[in-house]
Amino acid sequence: MSTATSSEHLNIVIVGHVDHGKSTLLGRLYADTGSLPDGKLEKVQAICRQQGKEFEYAFLFDAFLEEQEQGITIDTARTFFNWKGRQYIIIDAPGHKEFLKNMISGAARAEAALLLIDALEGVKEQSKKHGYLLSLLGVRQFAVVVNKMDLVGYRQDVFEGIEKEYREFLAQFGANPERIIPVSAKLGDNIANRSQAMAWYQGPTVLDALSAFKKEMVRSEQPLRFPVQDVYKFDARRILAGRITAGRLKIGDHLVFSPSNKRANIRTIEAFNIEPVLTSGEAGQSVGITLDEQIFVERGEIATHQERLPLVSTAFKANLFWLGKRPLEEGRRYLLRVVTKEVECEVAAIHRIIDTMDLSQQQGSKTVIRNQVAELTLRAKAPIAFDLSSSFEATGRFVLVDDYDIAGGGIVTEMIRDDQEVLREEARRRDFAWVKGEVGIEERAQQYGHRAAIVLITGGRHTGKSFLAKKLEARLVADGRHAYLLDGENLRRGLDADLAEGQRGQTMEMARRYGEVARLLADTGLIVVSTTNPFGLDYAEAAQSIKTLVHPTPVIAIHMSKLPEEPPANADIVFSGPADFDAATRRILDELKRRGVLAQAIGAKPTFQYSI
Amino acid sequence: MKHLRQLEDQSVYILREAYKHFDNLAMLWSMGKDSTVLLWLARKAFFGHVPFPLLHVDTSYKIPAMIEYRDRLAREWHLNLVVGQNKDALAAGMNHTLGRVTCCTALKTNGLKQLLEQKGYTGVILGVRADEEGTRAKERYFSPRDKHGDWDFRDQPPELWDQFKTTFPPGTHIRIHPLLDWTEINIWEYIKLENIPFIDLYLNKGDGTRYRSLGCAPCTTPIKSTASTVDDIIEELRHTTVAERSGRAQDEGRGMELLRKDGYM
Numbered sequence: 001m002s003t004a005t006s007s008e009h010l011n012i013v014i015v016g017h018v019d020h021g022k023s024t025l026l027g028r029l030y031a032d033t034g035s036l037p038d039g040k041l042e043k044v045q046a047i048c049r050q051q052g053k054e055f056e057y058a059f060l061f062d063a064f065l066e067e068q069e070q071g072i073t074i075d076t077a078r079t080f081f082n083w084k085g086r087q088y089i090i091i092d093a094p095g096h097k098e099f100l101k102n103m104i105s106g107a108a109r110a111e112a113a114l115l116l117i118d119a120l121e122g123v124k125e126q127s128k129k130h131g132y133l134l135s136l137l138g139v140r141q142f143a144v145v146v147n148k149m150d151l152v153g154y155r156q157d158v159f160e161g162i163e164k165e166y167r168e169f170l171a172q173f174g175a176n177p178e179r180i181i182p183v184s185a186k187l188g189d190n191i192a193n194r195s196q197a198m199a200w201y202q203g204p205t206v207l208d209a210l211s212a213f214k215k216e217m218v219r220s221e222q223p224l225r226f227p228v229q230d231v232y233k234f235d236a237r238r239i240l241a242g243r244i245t246a247g248r249l250k251i252g253d254h255l256v257f258s259p260s261n262k263r264a265n266i267r268t269i270e271a272f273n274i275e276p277v278l279t280s281g282e283a284g285q286s287v288g289i290t291l292d293e294q295i296f297v298e299r300g301e302i303a304t305h306q307e308r309l310p311l312v313s314t315a316f317k318a319n320l321f322w323l324g325k326r327p328l329e330e331g332r333r334y335l336l337r338v339v340t341k342e343v344e345c346e347v348a349a350i351h352r353i354i355d356t357m358d359l360s361q362q363q364g365s366k367t368v369i370r371n372q373v374a375e376l377t378l379r380a381k382a383p384i385a386f387d388l389s390s391s392f393e394a395t396g397r398f399v400l401v402d403d404y405d406i407a408g409g410g411i412v413t414e415m416i417r418d419d420q421e422v423l424r425e426e427a428r429r430r431d432f433a434w435v436k437g438e439v440g441i442e443e444r445a446q447q448y449g450h451r452a453a454i455v456l457i458t459g460g461r462h463t464g465k466s467f468l469a470k471k472l473e474a475r476l477v478a479d480g481r482h483a484y485l486l487d488g489e490n491l492r493r494g495l496d497a498d499l500a501e502g503q504r505g506q507t508m509e510m511a512r513r514y515g516e517v518a519r520l521l522a523d524t525g526l527i528v529v530s531t532t533n534p535f536g537l538d539y540a541e542a543a544q545s546i547k548t549l550v551h552p553t554p555v556i557a558i559h560m561s562k563l564p565e566e567p568p569a570n571a572d573i574v575f576s577g578p579a580d581f582d583a584a585t586r587r588i589l590d591e592l593k594r595r596g597v598l599a600q601a602i603g604a605k606p607t608f609q610y611s612i
Numbered sequence: 613m614k615h616l617r618q619l620e621d622q623s624v625y626i627l628r629e630a631y632k633h634f635d636n637l638a639m640l641w642s643m644g645k646d647s648t649v650l651l652w653l654a655r656k657a658f659f660g661h662v663p664f665p666l667l668h669v670d671t672s673y674k675i676p677a678m679i680e681y682r683d684r685l686a687r688e689w690h691l692n693l694v695v696g697q698n699k700d701a702l703a704a705g706m707n708h709t710l711g712r713v714t715c716c717t718a719l720k721t722n723g724l725k726q727l728l729e730q731k732g733y734t735g736v737i738l739g740v741r742a743d744e745e746g747t748r749a750k751e752r753y754f755s756p757r758d759k760h761g762d763w764d765f766r767d768q769p770p771e772l773w774d775q776f777k778t779t780f781p782p783g784t785h786i787r788i789h790p791l792l793d794w795t796e797i798n799i800w801e802y803i804k805l806e807n808i809p810f811i812d813l814y815l816n817k818g819d820g821t822r823y824r825s826l827g828c829a830p831c832t833t834p835i836k837s838t839a840s841t842v843d844d845i846i847e848e849l850r851h852t853t854v855a856e857r858s859g860r861a862q863d864e865g866r867g868m869e870l871l872r873k874d875g876y877m
């Protein structure tokens with residue numbers, strides 16, 4: 001291949017409408033720069049002769065038999081190309097709309113793109129869709145290549161007509177190509193060599209345009225974003241592993257983890273076979289750190305510096321493209337993934353469908369079908385940390401998983417303040433300022449044989465909430481656990497004595513106080529068993545407030561009803577009908593074990609499955 | 613060097629995703645340069661540990677030096693080595709003279725399938741690279757295989773940013789390819805940078821030949837080369853225009869597409 005020594009990598013994707021010449025351009029680029037392996041060109045030419053068909057440069061990379069027979073690219077091919085000290089991975093994306101998911105997979109890992117438009121056919125459906133998707137996928141560097149100029153007599157006016165039309169389209173969503181280049185891929189005009197047939201064009205060739213693309217380095221200059229990928233304990237070290245998606249970190253840095261609001265300082269940066277020992281890391285790197293304090297942090301949290309925290313909410317607005325086999329539906333649940341965070345979410349509203357042909361918008365649809373782009377609101381089951389995609393790339397985008405498949409992707413355009421915003425802010429401020437003693441939660445858990453947790457029982461009147469709560473407390477204590485029944489009635493006459501009864505605003509203030517008391521008890525390491533009795537019919541709202549305030553202590557939400565009814569969202573266990581309290585108690589104990597609150601064996605010092 | 617670290621960062625990220633999502637995970641190790649770099653990257657990702665078994669599908673036709681090297685590293689690096697073999701096929705006398713595709717299918721593809729089935733692995737990490745040959749260029753980092761271990765390349769799952777396909781129906785499994793973006797030169801540059809121990813069959817030891825790609829003894833031929841150090845190899849590769857697998861018989865015709873569709877690595 002090329003003799004150049006490469007010092008840098010650049011991922012390029014070639015997109016555009018089917019048959020506009022993407023695969024041909026790629027083949028030509030390799031052929032004209034002498035980048036094909038020995039004999040490859042001759043071999044493919046010979047096969048074509050043998051089969052009696054015309055040689056196509058596209059055959060060089062359309063490796064599947066089916067692709068060659070049908071003359072189309074089905075899936076993206078990664079090809080490698082060295083030029084002037086840079087190693088390019090060029091991805092040839094399929095242009096056929098049936099294979100849009102493959103085009104998107106190719107484009108999503110690109111740092112720059114070439115977008116092809118056939119001079120004879122002009123701007124087509126996929127030319128527009130691909131242009132729009134590049135912008136949605138965050139590929140901001142791209143050149144437009146107007147191909148097949150040989151078919152229009154190399155005419156400047158045809159080229160300029162397409163340039164004008166396409167620029168106007170791109171301008172509607174603020175995209176701006178670096179270059180627009182007239183070429184003939186088949187004949188090699190302006191690919192690697194300057195065209196003799198288009199003296200009117202003075203700009204760069206495609207090869208020049210590739211060299212002019214910049215490697216994006218700015219991410220390291222942004223505020224820190226370090227999403228936790230995993231927590232390892234292979235040896236004495238407890239290592240938080242992950243990839244820094246923005247900014248830098250170094251030993252001694254004070255980190256805040258969102259949404260749990262846990263904090264600690266970086267003690268070491270761990271690596272295998274690296275000398276000298278690392279003291280810092282920056283965007284793009286997969287690193288491992290240890291902390292000066294054993295705090296409970298899980299995959300999915302985002303570590304940042306305290307000055308530039310990410311957003312935290314349960315809801316956001318987004319632009320999404322859908323690739324799923326079945327349509328996305330309003331009201332349905334999907335798995336949401338933001339970097340390493342996975343949480344169940346619901347499509348709260350589909351605001352509009354965007355037609356990528358003319359960017360017209362259609363409202364009132366309750367579904368988004370395959371290959372459509374939509375503006376919608378997602379609501380997650382638990383608060384998550386994220387950013388707006390306009391400020392951070394990686395933490396500002398997400399995918400939705402339907403069944404077993406990634407079925408859609410999108411970018412976050414707006415945070416939606418949910419009704420928990422005020423309480424969440426209170427919890428954040430309180431946690432940041434929390435004065436800790438010498439005893440950490442891990443030590444407490446080791447001593448007690450379990451972790452702290454809140455068992456929160458909701459339900460209407462006379463469903464047996466208090467009875468179950470008492471039974472559960474008794475059983476836990478009999479088993480040697482440290483449990484305490486926090487009955488709301490006990491706060492009412494004391495802590496809440498200054499509140500007037502029965503007013504709604506007051507109920508919410510009661511819930512707030514109740515939540516803060518539960519938070520305190522949980523910090524002592526107790527399993528707090530509680531009911532929402534004092535809140536009457538506002539129990540669902542009260543339960544939500546309590547959850548927000550005690551976060552990230554695990555909350556096991558139990559709902560009881562006499563008749564089958566719609567349980568509140570997020571209930572972990574639902575008991576309906578006449579209750580068998582012993583069975584219910586056992587069921588809750590199982591859940592506590594499953595969640596890692598109770599170690600499996602009583603008496604033994606616990607070894608918890610989940611990392612802290 | 614920076615570009616090697618970029619490749620390393622991506623591969624490590626993929627390995628950690630694999631480890632997080634698959635309870636029953638294993639890595640294929642053929643002792644060749646690629647899968648040994650992959651093994652090294654696992655030690656990078658997990659800070660000196662390799663928290664899953666390494667599978668070797670032994671065709672019994674491997675070059676003996678490869679087996680010695682395998683057992684030595686397994687000892688020194690505390691590897692959990694699992695060796696599988698299609699004993700029935702061997703007992704029935706399978707060898708390359710019965711046809712290369714037939715032999716590869718029986719001893720490697722089916723040997724692997726048997727091993728996966730026996731152990732119930734749901735995630736298998738492999739060191740295939742996109743620049744090796746055309747069908748591998750079209751692979752995903754996380755690539756599903758159906759109940760029969762077959763690859764449906766017509767309908768591959770989307771792969772967006774660093775989000776991969778990590779959920780799958782029972783009975784199927786996922787192939788994980790952390791080295792897709794690496795080229796042959798990158799592999800050697802990295803071996804040099806990290807000083808990774810490799811089999812000396814890759815070097816010329818005076819007779820003017822060396823192996824560029826290692827497979828079974830009968831189906832792999834050495835190339836003419838004077839390269840006797842890693843630096844020599846890197847220098848040689850910078851100037852060569854001969855395909856890496858030109859010494860591998862299975863790549864002839866449509867051999868590789870057919871093999872890989874049926875679950876070959």
Ligand SMILES: Nc1nc2c(ncn2[C@@H]2O[C@H](COP(=O)(O)OP(=O)(O)O)[C@@H](O)[C@H]2O)c(=O)[nH]1
Nearest residue numbers: 018019020021022023024058147148184185186
């Ligand atoms: N006349 C002419 N034909 C071209 C040119 N580029 C590509 N083609 C032809 O257009 C057809 C589609 O090309 P291909 O590269 O497969 O398009 P893709 O679908 O965008 O990858 C093939 O028959 C090519 O030979 C060009 O510059 N001039």
Ligand SMILES: [Mg+2]
Nearest residue numbers: 022023072073
């Ligand atoms: Mg094509």
